[in-house]
Amino acid sequence: MRIDNDPKLDFDDVLIRPKRSEAPSRASVELEREYRFLNGGGVWKGVPIVAANMDTVGTFAMSEAIGPPMLTCLHKYYPEDALVDFFREEAHSDSTFFTIGLNDAEFDKLVAVKKKADVRMVCVDAANGYTKFFVERVKRVRDAFPTMTILAGNVATPDMVQELLISGAADVVKIGIGPGSVCTTRRTTGVGYPQLSAIIECADAAHGLRGHVCADGGCRFPGDVVKAFAAGADFVMLGGMLAGHDECEGEWVMDEGRRVALRFYGMSSQEALDKYAGGRRDYRACEGRAVSVPYKGPVLDTMQEVTGGIRSACAYVGATRLKDLSKCTTFVICQRPHGSMFA
Ligand SMILES: NC(=O)C1=CN([C@@H]2O[C@H](COP(=O)(O)OP(=O)(O)OC[C@H]3O[C@@H](n4cnc5c(N)ncnc54)[C@H](OP(=O)(O)O)[C@@H]3O)[C@@H](O)[C@H]2O)C=CC1
Numbered sequence: 320m321r322i323d324n325d326p327k328l329d330f331d332d333v334l335i336r337p338k339r340s341e342a343p344s345r346a347s348v349e350l351e352r353e354y355r356f357l358n359g360g361g362v363w364k365g366v367p368i369v370a371a372n373m374d375t376v377g378t379f380a381m382s383e384a385i386g387p388p389m390l391t392c393l394h395k396y397y398p399e400d401a402l403v404d405f406f407r408e409e410a411h412s413d414s415t416f417f418t419i420g421l422n423d424a425e426f427d428k429l430v431a432v433k434k435k436a437d438v439r440m441v442c443v444d445a446a447n448g449y450t451k452f453f454v455e456r457v458k459r460v461r462d463a464f465p466t467m468t469i470l471a472g473n474v475a476t477p478d479m480v481q482e483l484l485i486s487g488a489a490d491v492v493k494i495g496i497g498p499g500s501v502c503t504t505r506r507t508t509g510v511g512y513p514q515l516s517a518i519i520e521c522a523d524a525a526h527g528l529r530g531h532v533c534a535d536g537g538c539r540f541p542g543d544v545v546k547a548f549a550a551g552a553d554f555v556m557l558g559g560m561l562a563g564h565d566e567c568e569g570e571w572v573m574d575e576g577r578r579v580a581l582r583f584y585g586m587s588s589q590e591a592l593d594k595y596a597g598g599r600r601d602y603r604a605c606e607g608r609a610v611s612v613p614y615k616g617p618v619l620d621t622m623q624e625v626t627g628g629i630r631s632a633c634a635y636v637g638a639t640r641l642k643d644l645s646k647c648t649t650f651v652i653c654q655r656p657h658g659s660m661f662a
Pocket residue numbers: 420421444445446447450473495496497498499502504536585586587603606
């Protein structure tokens with residue numbers, strides 16, 4: 320056993336220090352970024368916010384609403400026919416990840432859909448991205464599809480970011496062990512890594528190889544999305560912040576014919592395991608919980624809060640483009656990140 324004594328940070332441990340700025344208006348801040356991917360070689364341009372592949376959030380309707388310019392990782396439970404129809408539209412192929420887990424049936428479904436439609440981006444998602452098996456599964460997708468853009472995770476440390484970029488031949492590594500809004504991994508297993516430090520350390524490792532990272536989990540407010548980008552994230556993935564909108568699928572709580580709340584649960588919760596895995600197997604625990612999220616209306620209203628927050632942050636620190644936010648950022652360590660009397 321050993322102890323790492325360096326302080327590690329979460330979103331609530333920091334604020335971004337304002338600086339003299341020449342920004343004339345928040346409207347002129349450029350939010351689009353362009354990336355060329357390390358192993359697939361593809362080029363993507365857009366606003367690098369990604370809807371998470373949770374079954375309530377990673378929906379066809381979410382992708383339609385936010386992308387392009389934003390991205391959606393579809394949940395992995397759509398049937399093959401529906402996926403073929405969906406990926407036949409160019410705008411969808413440009414802005415949507417096909418998601419698979421680790422089992423063969425999911426890989427086979429990808430191969431089948433890819434034969435009939437233009438899938439360009441794949442998310443290989445597992446709770447634990449540290450296993451050799453996971454790296455091999457990512458590499459199998461690369462071997463089958465040399466020019467595919469591959470997003471793979473989750474991990475939270477630079478060693479495994481490098482491993483996934485080099486041995487797995489992924490393009491973008493998804494960062495986050497345990498920060499999610501409906502995640503209980505840290506309580507159940509004691510394992511995790513403070514998310515802001517994970518992003519800073521993993522982005523540094525990825526960028527050194529010309530790879531990219533996607534911060535996944537723990538963003539509760541637009542300011543957290545800003546902090547994730549400021550820490551060096553190339554993409555930021557959102558689950559809970561996008562739950563409860565018109566574009567979500569799932570079980571709604573209704574009142575006099577109107578939606579009042581959405582049942583939202585972790586993909587490793589009892590609910591999800593009952594729904595998709597025939598219950599919880601006898602050797603494992605759940606690592607997710609279920610909550611009710613109030614109905615929030617159209618997702619684009621929330622997205623405007625997010626993009627507005629990023630624009631304003633850029634203007635506060637003198638970044639004319641989202642691309643420059645990280646280099647314009649000085650984080651200050653703080654004890655009270657938000658005023659709390661009425662908020
Ligand atoms: N970012 C995060 O912190 C987390 C995210 N999630 C999300 O929930 C989804 C479902 O999660 P879940 O059902 O737990 O797992 P996964 O769907 O990710 O499981 C994939 C495979 O990995 C194997 N595995 C080995 N070690 C682990 C481990 N420590 N944790 C989980 N799987 C392991 C499992 O085998 P076996 O069952 O035989 O061990 C299983 O076959 C994930 O795909 C992810 O989207 C879940 C937990 C954490």
